[in-house]
Amino acid sequence: MYSEKVMDHFSNPRNVGEIDNPDGVGEVGNASCGDIMKIFLKVDNNVITDIKFKTFGCGAAIATSSMVTEMAIGKTIDEALALSNQAVAEALDGLPAQKMHCSNLAADALHEAIKNYKATHG
Amino acid sequence: MKRIYLDYNATTPVRPEVLEALLPYYREQFGNPSSVHWAGRQVSGAVEKAREQVAALLNCAPAEVVFLSCGTEADNMALKGTVDALREKGNHIITTTVEHPAVLETCNYLEKTGCRVTYLPVDSDGQLDLAELERAITPQTILISVMWANNETGNIYPIEQIGAIAKGRGIRFHTDAVQAVGKLEVDVQKANLDLLALSGHKLGAPKGVGVLYVRRGTRLTPFMHGGHQERNRRAGTHNVAGIVGLGKACELAMAERAATSARVRELRDRLEQGIFARVEQVKLNGHPTERLPNTLNISFAWIEGESLLLNLDMKGIAASSGSACTSGSLEPSHVLGAMCVEVTLAHSSTRFSLGPDTTAGDIDYVLEVLPPIVQRLRDMSPLYNCRQQESCAGVDCTIMQKL
Numbered sequence: 266m267y268s269e270k271v272m273d274h275f276s277n278p279r280n281v282g283e284i285d286n287p288d289g290v291g292e293v294g295n296a297s298c299g300d301i302m303k304i305f306l307k308v309d310n311n312v313i314t315d316i317k318f319k320t321f322g323c324g325a326a327i328a329t330s331s332m333v334t335e336m337a338i339g340k341t342i343d344e345a346l347a348l349s350n351q352a353v354a355e356a357l358d359g360l361p362a363q364k365m366h367c368s369n370l371a372a373d374a375l376h377e378a379i380k381n382y383k384a385t386h387g
Numbered sequence: 388m389k390r391i392y393l394d395y396n397a398t399t400p401v402r403p404e405v406l407e408a409l410l411p412y413y414r415e416q417f418g419n420p421s422s423v424h425w426a427g428r429q430v431s432g433a434v435e436k437a438r439e440q441v442a443a444l445l446n447c448a449p450a451e452v453v454f455l456s457c458g459t460e461a462d463n464m465a466l467k468g469t470v471d472a473l474r475e476k477g478n479h480i481i482t483t484t485v486e487h488p489a490v491l492e493t494c495n496y497l498e499k500t501g502c503r504v505t506y507l508p509v510d511s512d513g514q515l516d517l518a519e520l521e522r523a524i525t526p527q528t529i530l531i532s533v534m535w536a537n538n539e540t541g542n543i544y545p546i547e548q549i550g551a552i553a554k555g556r557g558i559r560f561h562t563d564a565v566q567a568v569g570k571l572e573v574d575v576q577k578a579n580l581d582l583l584a585l586s587g588h589k590l591g592a593p594k595g596v597g598v599l600y601v602r603r604g605t606r607l608t609p610f611m612h613g614g615h616q617e618r619n620r621r622a623g624t625h626n627v628a629g630i631v632g633l634g635k636a637c638e639l640a641m642a643e644r645a646a647t648s649a650r651v652r653e654l655r656d657r658l659e660q661g662i663f664a665r666v667e668q669v670k671l672n673g674h675p676t677e678r679l680p681n682t683l684n685i686s687f688a689w690i691e692g693e694s695l696l697l698n699l700d701m702k703g704i705a706a707s708s709g710s711a712c713t714s715g716s717l718e719p720s721h722v723l724g725a726m727c728v729e730v731t732l733a734h735s736s737t738r739f740s741l742g743p744d745t746t747a748g749d750i751d752y753v754l755e756v757l758p759p760i761v762q763r764l765r766d767m768s769p770l771y772n773c774r775q776q777e778s779c780a781g782v783d784c785t786i787m788q789k790l
Contacts, residue, residue: 267697275697281767292769299691299710299719299734303769319769321731323693323710327767 268358280334291377302374325368333371395742402591409632437634444637458565458586461599462489471608477527484725535567540673541682550579592636596629652680661754686732690764709736
């Protein structure tokens with residue numbers, strides 16, 4: 266059902282955890298659909314220098330969260346905003362069709378965290 | 388890697404004795420039991436023997452056993468066949484909110500054709516209020532359909548009491564006994580049943596064979612046309628090998644059920660007590676005692692079921708989940724929804740269903756690998772830190788209920 270890359274990120278997720286005093290935090294999803302993703306950012310000079318996630322969700326939700334953190338780290342805010350859910354899914358060699366709509370929200374969580382950073386850091 | 392199968396409510400391996408009994412009917416005895424010649428005669432005897440084996444297990448007459456393709460077909464035939472045959476008598480069906488989709492979705496369909504269906508609610512343990520069932524009966528009620536045991540929670544429903552109510556009110560009574568047959572004593576006379584659905588592959592027979600028990604004199608419109616098989620009740624060439632296998636599986640169940648159930652119950656209790664002792668913040672879904680001896684449905688707060696199943700699978704353990712993600716729908720289990728299980732707990736529900744081949748070693752292995760998996764997923768969950776002080780109990784009903 267899942268690609269090898271998904272299973273890799275699911276079983277060895279990168280950048281799990283929280284950041285103390287983050288510059289931005291974003292949360293998307295809701296309990297009723299079974300996926301909640303929370304992303305924490307450290308931003309220095311407009312570049313994402315650290316990123317961590319916490320996710321409640323299925324295999325796809327955890328793997329996309331892990332993947333988006335890998336893709337975003339070292340990117341500028343604008344580059345990170347250009348990352349789409351679709352790009353995350355593609356980087357994982359695709360997701361099962363039924364997961365595309367409900368569990369593929371990691372880029373949205375990243376964008377929320379950036380929005381939060383912008384709102385709090387002018 | 389170890390391979391431990393704890394999903395017997397989904398399906399069971401064909402038992403070796405069953406396989407041995409059915410194999411000759413693919414080659415040596417390949418005839419069509421409807422044929423008059425030697426090849427047909429050889430085989431028709433085998434079908435009739437299987438009919439007797441099934442009848443003995445259910446305590447009915449062999450002529451009351453209709454072979455068909457699966458439990459879902461049996462439920463469809465019971466409901467649609469009744470509605471059509473009793474059209475002039477009424478159009479109201481009483482069932483429950485926790486039925487298998489084979490009953491629920493058939494009822495949804497029948498509503499579109501003009502039937503009225505009452506879906507009885509259950510309490511937080513998943514049990515019915517029989518007073519509510521009695522209140523739901525109207526002069527238009529033509530059928531009560533209540534499952535014998537629930538596939539997700541294992542809850543057992545008071546079929547004998549419901550049978551007495553139905554008989555007293557002169558209403559036809561059907562049960563989906565797919566999860567009960569082979570695990571519990573199932574006696575259609577004691578329960579006053581008119582119709583009962585069972586499925587072969589849940590009790591060690593192959594997939595593709597089922598039975599609808601139809602009490603003598605029960606008018607039922609057949610919906611498969613094109614042959615005179617099964618006394619004109621179900622057209623289509625017999626699945627001879629499957630039927631022979633089902634007969635053998637019923638014979639084995641008759642001889643071994645009580646002992647197997649007692650052994651399986653001990654292992655299930657060991658798993659249940661072991662999980663409660665090793666993992667905090669877990670919730671049993673289902674009734675503490677009125678439950679199939681092999682089934683344990685449990686929610687691990689703050690984590691999602693599919694990710695738990697995938698982790699168990701990586702350790703060789705096969706279980707199942709009421710999480711939406713594993714069912715292909717957006718909503719978690721309708722059964723847990725009907726029981727008002729809090730929505731994140733419903734997403735985290737995990738079902739272990741044991742079988743005759745389960746060993747104490749299997750259970751101890753699960754108890755060894757499960758707690759660290761749960762902890763790892765909890766450490767990853769945004770719900771864990773902020774809410775771990777809250778209790779699993781006493782939460783509001785937050786699942787969207789379809790019915």
